[in-house]
Amino acid sequence: MSESADSPEASAEDNRRSFLARLSVIVSSVIGAAITLPGIGFVLAPVFKREPGKWQRLGKVDSYDVGKTVSVEFKNASVREWAGVTALTGAWLRRVSQEEFIAFSINCRHLGCPVNWIEDASLFMCPCHGGVYYSDGDVAAGPPPEPLARYQVRVRKGFVEIETSPVPLTTNDQV
Amino acid sequence: MMIAQIWKWIDDRSGYSDVVKPMLEHIVPSDARWWYVFGSATLCAFIVQVLSGIALAMVYVPGGDAAYESLKYITNDATMGYMVRGMHYYGATAMVMLAVIHMTQVFLHASYKYPREMNWMSGVVLLFVVLGMAFTGQLLRWDANGVWSVMVASEMAGRVPFIGAYIAHFLLGGETVGGSTLSRFFAIHVFILPGLIFAGIGLHMWLILRHGISEMPKVDQPVDPETYKEKYEARLEKTGVPFWPVAMWRDVLFSAAMVAVILFCSLFLGPPTLGPPPDPAYIHANPMPDWYFWWYFAVLSMLPPELETYVILGMPVLGLVILFILPLLSNRGHRVPSKRPWAVGTVIFGATAFVVLTIYGYRKPWSPDFAVKPLPANLVNSNDPHIQKGAQLVHDKGCLYCHNIDGHGGFRGPVLTYIGDRLDRGELVIRITNGGYNMPSFAASLSAEEMQEIVDFLLTRTEPKPVDAK
Ligand code: FES
Numbered sequence: 001m002s003e004s005a006d007s008p009e010a011s012a013e014d015n016r017r018s019f020l021a022r023l024s025v026i027v028s029s030v031i032g033a034a035i036t037l038p039g040i041g042f043v044l045a046p047v048f049k050r051e052p053g054k055w056q057r058l059g060k061v062d063s064y065d066v067g068k069t070v071s072v073e074f075k076n077a078s079v080r081e082w083a084g085v086t087a088l089t090g091a092w093l094r095r096v097s098q099e100e101f102i103a104f105s106i107n108c109r110h111l112g113c114p115v116n117w118i119e120d121a122s123l124f125m126c127p128c129h130g131g132v133y134y135s136d137g138d139v140a141a142g143p144p145p146e147p148l149a150r151y152q153v154r155v156r157k158g159f160v161e162i163e164t165s166p167v168p169l170t171t172n173d174q175v
Numbered sequence: 176m177m178i179a180q181i182w183k184w185i186d187d188r189s190g191y192s193d194v195v196k197p198m199l200e201h202i203v204p205s206d207a208r209w210w211y212v213f214g215s216a217t218l219c220a221f222i223v224q225v226l227s228g229i230a231l232a233m234v235y236v237p238g239g240d241a242a243y244e245s246l247k248y249i250t251n252d253a254t255m256g257y258m259v260r261g262m263h264y265y266g267a268t269a270m271v272m273l274a275v276i277h278m279t280q281v282f283l284h285a286s287y288k289y290p291r292e293m294n295w296m297s298g299v300v301l302l303f304v305v306l307g308m309a310f311t312g313q314l315l316r317w318d319a320n321g322v323w324s325v326m327v328a329s330e331m332a333g334r335v336p337f338i339g340a341y342i343a344h345f346l347l348g349g350e351t352v353g354g355s356t357l358s359r360f361f362a363i364h365v366f367i368l369p370g371l372i373f374a375g376i377g378l379h380m381w382l383i384l385r386h387g388i389s390e391m392p393k394v395d396q397p398v399d400p401e402t403y404k405e406k407y408e409a410r411l412e413k414t415g416v417p418f419w420p421v422a423m424w425r426d427v428l429f430s431a432a433m434v435a436v437i438l439f440c441s442l443f444l445g446p447p448t449l450g451p452p453p454d455p456a457y458i459h460a461n462p463m464p465d466w467y468f469w470w471y472f473a474v475l476s477m478l479p480p481e482l483e484t485y486v487i488l489g490m491p492v493l494g495l496v497i498l499f500i501l502p503l504l505s506n507r508g509h510r511v512p513s514k515r516p517w518a519v520g521t522v523i524f525g526a527t528a529f530v531v532l533t534i535y536g537y538r539k540p541w542s543p544d545f546a547v548k549p550l551p552a553n554l555v556n557s558n559d560p561h562i563q564k565g566a567q568l569v570h571d572k573g574c575l576y577c578h579n580i581d582g583h584g585g586f587r588g589p590v591l592t593y594i595g596d597r598l599d600r601g602e603l604v605i606r607i608t609n610g611g612y613n614m615p616s617f618a619a620s621l622s623a624e625e626m627q628e629i630v631d632f633l634l635t636r637t638e639p640k641p642v643d644a645k
Binding site: 043044049050051071073080082084086087088089090121127129141142144 | 238239240241242243322323326327329330331341344345347348349350351352353354355356357452453454457458459460461462472475476478479480483541542543545571572573576577587610612613614615616617619620
């Protein structure tokens with residue numbers, strides 16, 4: 001097209017090229033953003049959403065013996081229709097006195113494995129790495145850094161109720 | 176005639192003779208013998224995974240409420256379902272193992288040095304993606320074990336400073352393991368990671384073509400980036416052989432043997448048994464990852480709590496970074512193992528640690544043995560009801576979960592077989608009452624009488640004295 005590099009046609013052509021290059025890069029970025037952002041927002045949404053705790057009914061007060069620790073299950077706070085059996089969460093519930101109940105999370109504070117209540121020894125034991133807790137949830141042995149998490153429990157109209165909350169990640173202080 | 180013409184058309188339009196054939200016939204060093212078959216076998220294992228995975232995906236339902244049932248159907252009822260699941264499982268095992276062996280071989284022979292740094296780096300990324308596949312695949316099994324493993328993983332992720340909770344919630348697709356978690360892991364396992372693997376393999380293979388495969392290391396051929404390429408080319412010219420078919424037959428034979436092993440295992444050993452369904456309220460689960468992660472599980476149980484977070488988070492990241500930048504740290508010099516004692520030492524140390532920790536992880540000696548039975552009467556060996564009661568209490572109070580007596584019980588705490596020789600009454604009472612490092616205090620959960628019974632029983636645990644023959 002042009003004879004020599006510094007002719008006016010050449011620099012016009014250069015300008016045109018760099019304009020087109022820039023145009024293409026910008027428009028491509030817009031396309032990229034337009035097709036990825038909605039998806040990213042969609043995928044990240046659960047990260048920022050907090051389910052409020054809900055009070056859920058367990059059994060009748062009388063169905064629990066004073067001094068006994070039993071496992072109970074209830075629907076967790078953030079249920080999806082299709083969660084199936086995984087919609088359930090467990091807890092250890094103890095009737096301390098006539099009116100008083102306490103509930104422990106079943107998740108070990110080490111890495112979240114399900115702790116077992118050993119009635120005779122009055123200990124919670126974790127099957128994963130040997131974490132052991134006393135009956136009040138304090139660490140007795142092994143790697144767990146913190147006592148077992150607790151749920152809020154109350155008695156309403158003759159029923160025990162538990163406040164569901166998100167799965168107690170060890171880092172999750174909302175429990 | 177007709178066929179020849181059709182072929183000619185295909186060949187011309189596709190560029191088979193112009194492009195593909197020369198690639199297949201590229202010249203490789205003739206000493207590339209059996210040492211070099213592991214890379215291609217890893218690729219072959221990946222193909223097994225893709226094919227069996229696609230087959231499984233046609234029946235599997237990635238939904239929290241149905242996944243477990245669909246897997247049961249695949250395993251028990253679907254035609255050949257048992258075998259396909261088995262192939263996918265043993266294929267995964269093969270892929271992880273072969274990738275590690277391949278990498279060890281490349282490391283031992285220092286093939287990562289100039290000009291193949293990027294080959295190694297792409298391989299390291301591939302390895303981590305493959306481990307990610309292995310991990311996400313375990314959740315798709317959607318039995319109690321798989322679900323708890325994810326719980327454990329998100330707990331680990333949750334320990335990342337500042338953003339830990341976000342990462343955990345991202346993994347879980349919410350605040351708890353449930354339907355959304357499975358869909359997420361399914362998408363990662365069948366779309367994202369395989370996409371990365373395809374891309375990674377493409378790059379890896381392109382780099383092989385670009386730089387040629389390395390020769391067996393020789394003492395008189397240290398790598399010097401200034402002269403390496405010319406010398407390599409010159410040697411290839413003299414002694415090289417075309418990859419197809421002169422070098423490739425070994426790869427094919429080895430891959431065939433590997434596929435045979437996969438088929439054999441899936442036919443005769445079958446897929447891994449499905450655990451109980453994934454009920455987070457089912458507290459008797461005993462979460463265990465697949466065997467290639469056992470060593471890590473063992474490490475986690477042995478760490479002092481203060482170090483734990485650093486190791487959980489630091490080890491994988493540090494491992495990835497060190498491996499990734501290895502060829503940048505040393506890309507010249509000797510390649511022969513005999514001149515690189517540190518490299519050989521690293522491999523020996525790594526392999527030993529892996530084996531030892533894996534065995535340790537499998538035996539789970541750190542964890543309470545919930546299944547332990549009361550001590551048999553002949554072991555208690557006493558007619559005294561007081562002593563018998565003590566033996567019973569040693570079981571009931573959970574002592575045996577962690578302590579072993581004559582082969583009964585766990586291994587978390589010291590063996591008590593001859594405890595009567597080592598400690599006297601006072602010492603025993605103090606230990607049991609106060610507890611200690613890794614031993615709970617039983618002050619609150621034993622009555623004075625029970626304490627007495629337990630201690631009396633323990634004092635009978637002494638080494639039998641040699642009887643005099645007189
Ligand atoms: S998860 Fe309980 S001790 Fe590790």
